[in-house]
Amino acid sequence: MIKALESKTAKVTAALITYLLVLCVGVSSQTNPRVKLLKQLESASWETRASAFYQLIGVGLGKTFDGETSQMESIVSKLLATDPGAENRTRLGLIGLLDRENAVVRRQRVEFENTGKTLTEAYVNYYGDLIAAVGALDDVRSVGALLGAITTGGMAPRGLARLGRPALQPSLQELNSADPLTRSAALRVLSEMVSSEGFSVDAASSSQIRDAMVKSLTDQDSNVRIAAVEGVAKLNDPRLRPLIEKLATKDPYQMENTYPVREAATRVLREWQR
Amino acid sequence: VNSTLPPCGGCGDERDQIIAEYFTYGVNFVPVCVNFTQTAHSVYFTFSELNTGDYTWALVRQPLTISQSSGYGLDDWRANYGSSRIVNSAYRNPARNYAVGGAANSRHMFGDAVDLRNQSGGVPEWNAMVSAANSAKADFVEPQNGPCGLACTHADWRSHSGGYSQ
Secondary structure (H helix, E strand, O other): OHHHHHHHHHHHHHHHHHHHHHHHHHHHHHHOHHHHHHHHOOOOOHHHHHHHHHHHHHHHHOOOOOOOHHHHHHHHHHHHHHOHHHHHHHHHHHHHHHHHHHHHHHHHHHHHHHHOOOOOHHHHHHHHHHHHHHHOOOOHHHHHHHHHOOOOOOHHHHHHHHHOHHHHHHHHHHHHOOOHHHHHHHHHHHHHHHHOOOOOOOHHHHHHHHHHHHHHOOOOOHHHHHHHHHHHHHHOOHHHHHHHHHHHHHOOOOEOOEOHHHHHHHHHHHHHHO | OOOOOOOOOOOOOOHHHHHHHHHHOOOOOOOOHHHEEOOOOOOOOOHHHHEOOOOOOEEOEHHHOOOHHHOOOHHHHHHHHOOOOOEEEOEOOHHHHHHOOOOOOOHHHOOOEEEEEOOOOOHHHHHHHHHHHHHOOOOEEOOOOOOOOOOEEEEEOOOOOOOEOO
16 A cells, blocks of 8 residues: 555656656747747748847857858857757757758749849858858768858868768769769869868778869869869879870860960969979 | 947048948948058959949958969959959948948958959859859859859958958
8 A cells, every 4th residue: 555655656756857847948948048049040031040040150259240250160169169058959950051041042043043033142141151150060960061052162162071081972972963063162172171181081082082083184064174173283193194284285175365274284283393 | 338449539531431331331340440451452453443432441351462372362263264354343331332232241341252243144154253263262152143143253252361451
């Protein structure tokens, strides 16, 4: 009888504790500003998402973001450190946000092609800062999001290169893209990897990178060939010299009165002579 | 107290008006007197090309004036492209930025952004300019459906630390 009573009391106590825990978490998610901001990153309105993003960046900076994107690494690092319990959610929130904005840019591209309507400067400015923030996370889960922004300048390729091996195969895959800007950007990731101090390229990876760059020297698109030439320059492999010499004299692409691929190849040969 | 406010007496010239505009238009940063220049230029681009604002003073960050041999920046972009380029927009003071419909925190008010004209308006030239900007280590290049569309290519060096050119 007493045992049964004790068992019942224990069950009631456990239920009460569980109830209180659920209540606490619920209240906390409503009042914790970090949780609220992370929730706003999922808003349907880009202005709300951007505002929440900049508020998070402001937390890392300790004041309103003043446009110093060059400080993003330290800002992101401080942001993650300010609430260690929310670090993982913050990381995933930012990565998810870039995935979301990549999708917006892709969707709007269709509208641009049909109507000529462009994204606003405010939007693309925010998009650029977001790429900088996700690139600074140094998180292997950001590979897909950074690949989605790979054609928008150096920040996404550098962020991918910093990740090293986990970003290698996905970047190599991008060389099969039909879009020449994507292929060029993928080559820039590989090029950054070769020159990155943080990623020691093993023999197998090195060989894959070399093969990809050599293959791209004969890509049908001149801009991809230029990116390949610049990548090969980083390999500093004398065996590739004849290929670069050939491009320096024979590449057919002419623009106005110049031969951009030949000029890029000539610059590399000059660098190698130094 | 905003520590970025100009010192008492201000700069003593039209820079005071430009700085006041940063407050008036709610830009998220405010420059100080010594950040401005009336002469900074690069090998390929004159000061008047880099200053597309309303005043004789402008903010011009180092990537816009640094030598092509550094391997990055505006001159490297131009050199990689291979022929002369027209600047559609570089530095804009806040009032000018507002007048042309620029974003509240446009990089053009920080002095590290340039829009170069796509003279043909076609995709091949636009792609070639993007490729050249990437070779010049531009941190951000707006997508083709960005505000320039195919009319120009926007590149900025927002992640490069570095001061203002004088």
